[in-house]
Amino acid sequence: VDGTETDIDGEAAGESRKVRGYAEVSHETGSELLEQVLGQRARVSARLGTIGAIVAIASGKGGVGKSAVTANLAVSLSRRGARVGVLDADLNGPSLGRMLGLLGSRLVDGPSGVVPPAGAAGVLGISTELLLREDAPLRWKGPHADRFVWLGVTEAAVLREFLSDVVWGELDYLLVDIPPGTDKIGRFLDLVPDPAGVLVVTTPSEVALSVVSRSVAMLREAGVESIGVVGNMSGYASPGAVQPLPLFSGDGIRRLTESTGLELWAEIPFDPGMGARTDGGEPPGGSDDSLFGKAFQALADRVERGVGGREAAP
Amino acid sequence: MKFLCLSCDEVMAFAERQLPGDGTLTAIFTCPACKREMALLTNPMETQLVTSLGVEIGGRTVPQQPMQQTRMGLDSPLEEAFEAPVSRDLGRGGDRAPRESAQLRSRNGQTHLCRLCHGARDPRDHPRGHGSGA
Numbered sequence: 479v480d481g482t483e484t485d486i487d488g489e490a491a492g493e494s495r496k497v498r499g500y501a502e503v504s505h506e507t508g509s510e511l512l513e514q515v516l517g518q519r520a521r522v523s524a525r526l527g528t529i530g531a532i533v534a535i536a537s538g539k540g541g542v543g544k545s546a547v548t549a550n551l552a553v554s555l556s557r558r559g560a561r562v563g564v565l566d567a568d569l570n571g572p573s574l575g576r577m578l579g580l581l582g583s584r585l586v587d588g589p590s591g592v593v594p595p596a597g598a599a600g601v602l603g604i605s606t607e608l609l610l611r612e613d614a615p616l617r618w619k620g621p622h623a624d625r626f627v628w629l630g631v632t633e634a635a636v637l638r639e640f641l642s643d644v645v646w647g648e649l650d651y652l653l654v655d656i657p658p659g660t661d662k663i664g665r666f667l668d669l670v671p672d673p674a675g676v677l678v679v680t681t682p683s684e685v686a687l688s689v690v691s692r693s694v695a696m697l698r699e700a701g702v703e704s705i706g707v708v709g710n711m712s713g714y715a716s717p718g719a720v721q722p723l724p725l726f727s728g729d730g731i732r733r734l735t736e737s738t739g740l741e742l743w744a745e746i747p748f749d750p751g752m753g754a755r756t757d758g759g760e761p762p763g764g765s766d767d768s769l770f771g772k773a774f775q776a777l778a779d780r781v782e783r784g785v786g787g788r789e790a791a792p
Numbered sequence: 793m794k795f796l797c798l799s800c801d802e803v804m805a806f807a808e809r810q811l812p813g814d815g816t817l818t819a820i821f822t823c824p825a826c827k828r829e830m831a832l833l834t835n836p837m838e839t840q841l842v843t844s845l846g847v848e849i850g851g852r853t854v855p856q857q858p859m860q861q862t863r864m865g866l867d868s869p870l871e872e873a874f875e876a877p878v879s880r881d882l883g884r885g886g887d888r889a890p891r892e893s894a895q896l897r898s899r900n901g902q903t904h905l906c907r908l909c910h911g912a913r914d915p916r917d918h919p920r921g922h923g924s925g926a
Binding site for chain 1: 793795796804806819821840843847850852858863864868871872
């Protein structure tokens with residue numbers, strides 16, 4: 479079926495008749511399905527109307543530290559005076575509720591939506607971690623048979639509600655932590671076709687390189703113009719160290735920037751102490767002159783220059 | 793999804809929705825010309841798929857609660873996740889005029905929506921590759 483007239487086999491051999499295709503008939507069926515879908519999209523656009531820059535933190539690869547980068551970048555930007563919100567799009571493996579110190583906070587029903595709680599450094603956040611009983615896996619009500627048919631649609635709807643039904647208010651930046659899988663990047667771009675920027679997080683690992691390269695290709699196909707590479711765990715930073723020590727044997731960060739032509743926006747060393755603070759709900763961001771802190775200062779500088787959330791503020 | 797009465801070449805109009813309560817759904821459509829009726833019957837999985845889209849065949853009879861699908865869909869919700877309603881949004885600028893960058897983003901989105909409204913092309917034909925699946 480190509481959207482135009484359709485051949486339907488008649489009862490007698492060789493006979494056929496022309497039937498109008500989907501695109502040729504009116505949408506006015508009274509079922510109002512399309513109208514409702516369009517209304518959902520309009521609510522997303524309206525809600526995001528007071529946000530200066532939407533920045534996705536993605537990778538495609540799991541375990542590269544996207545959520546930790548998101549939390550520390552959010553805190554860094556907030557401490558510079560920006561108004562920052564964080565959307566944890568990792569519905570099945572949420573961690574930003576904990577990292578931003580939001581656990582135990584409650585969402586508030588307001589007249590125009592759900593007011594998100596404020597966590598570390600005043601960063602607003604929404605995460606399924608705030609909605610689920612502790613240790614409960616994310617499961618959705620519905621028929622168990624053939625769950626795969628509707629599960630993806632349900633999760634996309636939840637992500638849409640996180641965008642449209644949360645009272646983000648006037649923000650300079652909304653950071654969106656995208657879960658692993660290039661399909662999840664596509665799902666985000668369906669809802670937000672024009673993000674101000676996407677930070678692609680990778681590690682020196684050669685395995686990460688191949689996966690992240692696919693994500694970069696997908697982002698470019700989608701027309702995303704501002705893509706920056708964040709090399710996470712680029713080395714090991716012991717307390718007081720002046721230079722990071724090697725952590726991985728691979729050279730994936732450099733090879734990714736060379737093969738894609740993308741700019742390296744920051745290299746972030748692994749610092750066990752900073753990691754523990756992040757896991758404990760107090761991400762330090764760029765609060766000190768440690769190697770870790772300097773890396774996040776540099777990343778916040780680059781984000782401010784690159785995606786213009788605060789520069790766009792009235 | 794549309795139904796075309798082949799006898800009359802007319803799009804059949806939605807008439808009635810029935811929810812028997814067993815997870816199935818019945819939607820009745822009528823040809824505006826010859827008044828012939830037909831019923832769309834969905835099994836629980838198909839009904840769930842429609843529900844997951846956040847739509848109701850025939851339109852909504854009551855406004856949707858914010859984050860309704862999330863709240864209603866979670867199998868193990870945290871009971872105390874939400875506080876009682878408040879009369880204001882804590883002064884976070886929800887009524888302010890959209891910023892310039894947001895207006896541009898919104899305009900791009902509206903262009904995308906208009907293509908869907910007119911149904912002239914498949915939304916997946918978007919030059920940047922963003923299909924809506926609607």
